[in-house]
Amino acid sequence: MENRNSTLKAIADRLGLNVATVSRALHGSPLVRPETRDQVLNVAAELRYRPNKSARNLVQGRNGTRFIGVLIPDLIHQFFFGVLKGIVQELKSESYSLMVFNIASDRATVVNRIMDEAPDGLMVFFYGLEQEERQHIRECRFPFVYVDYMSPVDPCCYMDNFEGGRIAATYLLERGVRRPFFVGTTADTQQQRSRLEGFSSVFAAEGISDIGKKFIEIEEPASCALTTEILEADSYDGIFYFCDELAYGGIKAIRQTGKCLPIVGYDDLPMSEILRLSTVRQDSEQLGRSSASLMIDLVRTGTWTQDMDPGSVGSKIIKLSPQLIVRDT
Amino acid sequence: MENRNSTLKAIADRLGLNVATVSRALHGSPLVRPETRDQVLNVAAELRYRPNKSARNLVQGRNGTRFIGVLIPDLIHQFFFGVLKGIVQELKSESYSLMVFNIASDRATVVNRIMDEAPDGLMVFFYGLEQEERQHIRECRFPFVYVDYMSPVDPCCYMDNFEGGRIAATYLLERGVRRPFFVGTTADTQQQRSRLEGFSSVFAAEGISDIGKKFIEIEEPASCALTTEILEADSYDGIFYFCDELAYGGIKAIRQTGKCLPIVGYDDLPMSEILRLSTVRQDSEQLGRSSASLMIDLVRTGTWTQDMDPGSVGSKIIKLSPQLIVRDT
DNA sequence: CTGAAAGCGCTTACAG
DNA sequence: CTGAAAGCGCTTACAG
Numbered sequence: 089m090e091n092r093n094s095t096l097k098a099i100a101d102r103l104g105l106n107v108a109t110v111s112r113a114l115h116g117s118p119l120v121r122p123e124t125r126d127q128v129l130n131v132a133a134e135l136r137y138r139p140n141k142s143a144r145n146l147v148q149g150r151n152g153t154r155f156i157g158v159l160i161p162d163l164i165h166q167f168f169f170g171v172l173k174g175i176v177q178e179l180k181s182e183s184y185s186l187m188v189f190n191i192a193s194d195r196a197t198v199v200n201r202i203m204d205e206a207p208d209g210l211m212v213f214f215y216g217l218e219q220e221e222r223q224h225i226r227e228c229r230f231p232f233v234y235v236d237y238m239s240p241v242d243p244c245c246y247m248d249n250f251e252g253g254r255i256a257a258t259y260l261l262e263r264g265v266r267r268p269f270f271v272g273t274t275a276d277t278q279q280q281r282s283r284l285e286g287f288s289s290v291f292a293a294e295g296i297s298d299i300g301k302k303f304i305e306i307e308e309p310a311s312c313a314l315t316t317e318i319l320e321a322d323s324y325d326g327i328f329y330f331c332d333e334l335a336y337g338g339i340k341a342i343r344q345t346g347k348c349l350p351i352v353g354y355d356d357l358p359m360s361e362i363l364r365l366s367t368v369r370q371d372s373e374q375l376g377r378s379s380a381s382l383m384i385d386l387v388r389t390g391t392w393t394q395d396m397d398p399g400s401v402g403s404k405i406i407k408l409s410p411q412l413i414v415r416d417t
Numbered sequence: 418m419e420n421r422n423s424t425l426k427a428i429a430d431r432l433g434l435n436v437a438t439v440s441r442a443l444h445g446s447p448l449v450r451p452e453t454r455d456q457v458l459n460v461a462a463e464l465r466y467r468p469n470k471s472a473r474n475l476v477q478g479r480n481g482t483r484f485i486g487v488l489i490p491d492l493i494h495q496f497f498f499g500v501l502k503g504i505v506q507e508l509k510s511e512s513y514s515l516m517v518f519n520i521a522s523d524r525a526t527v528v529n530r531i532m533d534e535a536p537d538g539l540m541v542f543f544y545g546l547e548q549e550e551r552q553h554i555r556e557c558r559f560p561f562v563y564v565d566y567m568s569p570v571d572p573c574c575y576m577d578n579f580e581g582g583r584i585a586a587t588y589l590l591e592r593g594v595r596r597p598f599f600v601g602t603t604a605d606t607q608q609q610r611s612r613l614e615g616f617s618s619v620f621a622a623e624g625i626s627d628i629g630k631k632f633i634e635i636e637e638p639a640s641c642a643l644t645t646e647i648l649e650a651d652s653y654d655g656i657f658y659f660c661d662e663l664a665y666g667g668i669k670a671i672r673q674t675g676k677c678l679p680i681v682g683y684d685d686l687p688m689s690e691i692l693r694l695s696t697v698r699q700d701s702e703q704l705g706r707s708s709a710s711l712m713i714d715l716v717r718t719g720t721w722t723q724d725m726d727p728g729s730v731g732s733k734i735i736k737l738s739p740q741l742i743v744r745d746t
Numbered sequence: 747c748t749g750a751a752a753g754c755g756c757t758t759a760c761a762g
Numbered sequence: 763c764t765g766a767a768a769g770c771g772c773t774t775a776c777a778g
């Protein structure tokens with residue numbers, strides 16, 4: 089029950105003034121007698137007057153402050169922090185604020201909420217969208233860009249996960265691994281599939297097609313337990329973890345069991361350096377910056393995705409490369 | 418040069434229709450002939466028509482979607498991520514979006530931008546506000562709450578830093594420390610002052626008033642170098658770091674020099690567990706959740722800070738306690 | 747210093 | 763099915 093806001097008119101009536109005068113008083117115009125102003129201010133406070141933003145924007149010819157929307161899932165993954173940081177950094181030199189929409193809040197209505205808000209652009213940072221939701225977004229009346237998601241037909245900024253998988257495989261291969269294992273997550277994402285494909289392709293080229301796999305929640309204990317199993321079974325001689333967070337569990341297991349084999353993570357989170365984890369680095373901040381930069385470009389040029397011709401989308405797709413970081417594992 | 422948006426009228430004129438019809442067509446009203454609708458849709462696309470949100474909101478009597486603003490500095494500190502995560506989590510069960518304002522974007526205008534946006538509430542998460550800026554915010558026409566900042570006269574949700582300092586001191590004291598050192602940061606914040614006061618008070622009670630101090634940037638190498646100096650000078654027998662990120666440098670220095678002394682950090686970032694750092698834990702997510710919850714309470718009850726009487730502010734102040742985590746350092 | 751009036755762009759009864 | 767009109771709450775010339 090949102091109690092109806094009081095209006096200029098309410099204040100004016102109360103004081104026997106005209107709305108124009110009230111408006112002026114509220115804006116500290118010099119064209120109003122101090123006593124009048126004070127009266128107005130008092131009544132305004134009493135009535136808890138809040139100006140109607142829409143009315144003001146309408147008359148002033150601006151469509152509200154400019155802002156970019158970002159659609160994310162709950163901030164579950166450390167990696168998101170870097171991305172968000174990059175976005176915020178890039179946006180700060182522009183006069184755009186950032187509106188965060190949480191897909192986990194109310195999945196069914198969030199896209200409508202976004203449309204209501206009509207952001208100047210939308211950055212979609214969520215892997216699990218349904219086809220229908222994608223289409224819905226594509227039809228929106230503002231530009232959008234996928235962040236960390238590869239789409240051949242939409243503007244996007246993504247990390248080359250296939251290449252990342254290849255890098256990990258090559259590293260393990262060079263360290264003598266012949267029976268590789270992949271520890272993934274239960275979320276079947278494009279990222280994971282690509283990494284695994286890239287990873288497999290390298291081993292396949294060496295005639296190694298039998299890759300162990302298991303998919304678990306991103307939790308250190310789970311990963312530690314799984315790694316311990318792997319170590320004890322002794323059937324694999326190297327592990328590629330979908331992400332560093334999983335690899336940390338691996339490090340722990342290796343320490344505990346005293347056994348040793350090459351492992352490689354993914355992301356290069358801050359703590360990986362300290363743990364001396366070899367990993368495939370994704371520069372999350374750069375991803376954020378590049379995405380935001382692309383977004384702003386689209387907004388400035390008014391490039392609605394829905395009426396871009398397929399040929400020109402290509403120039404709006406940014407691929408960033410991961411990088412091997414060799415440390416002690 | 419924001420090119421003026423085309424309006425309903427533009428479309429109507431182009432087709433010799435009335436704006437009402439165009440409006441209906443755009444909303445898929447059944448009261449419009451399919452052919453007319455298609456024409457309208459085509460012209461709308463061609464003209465890149467975007468409805469004026471302000472006008473629509475105005476006529477529909479809603480003041481735009483509800484959202485909470487959060488004023489933050491650049492996402493520089495890991496700790497922020499947990500807080501943000503907590504806020505987003507808390508907000509998701511409510512129908513509020515989150516608008517992020519970066520104080521680092523344009524310090525001079527950001528408060529005005531916020532006022533323009535007129536959020537339903539503002540969460541201020543920034544330690545370094547000027548007195549004047551505080552006053553400005555206090556006069557805003559919406560409720561606000563300070564996050565992780567202790568104010569006796571404003572709604573706020575903060576961690577008890579004095580107590581945290583005491584906890585750290587007590588821990589070191591018990592481990593036999595008599596010549597403590599404090600490694601702080603160059604940013605002279607309320608947080609740091611309180612921690613240091615709490616820390617000092619415990620040692621003072623033991624007749625130890627000579628506490629070494631140095632203030633540096635939050636960078637691992639800097640902290641490592643400083644710690645190395647301290648270790649080599651051999652004048653201090655225990656170190657309290659303002660935050661875990663600084664303590665990590667300390668751990669490194671201890672490892673490198675082979676010398677050893679008790680150290681304690683602050684925050685309990687995820688990697689501290691793995692590094693086995695003893696630390697004073699702040700539950701950043703809880704801080705986020707509690708702050709957001711307080712914010713929503715204020716918004717719902719329409720509690721403007723500017724007209725709360727001092728007596729009742731007390732109930733709008735939430736103090737959260739840090740907690741000692743004993744590990745190997 | 748104050749008021750009456752116009753108009754921002756839209757939606758929605760009210761008439762046809 | 764379509765149009766003419768009113769009105770949302772505000773700001774700002776234009777008159778006094």
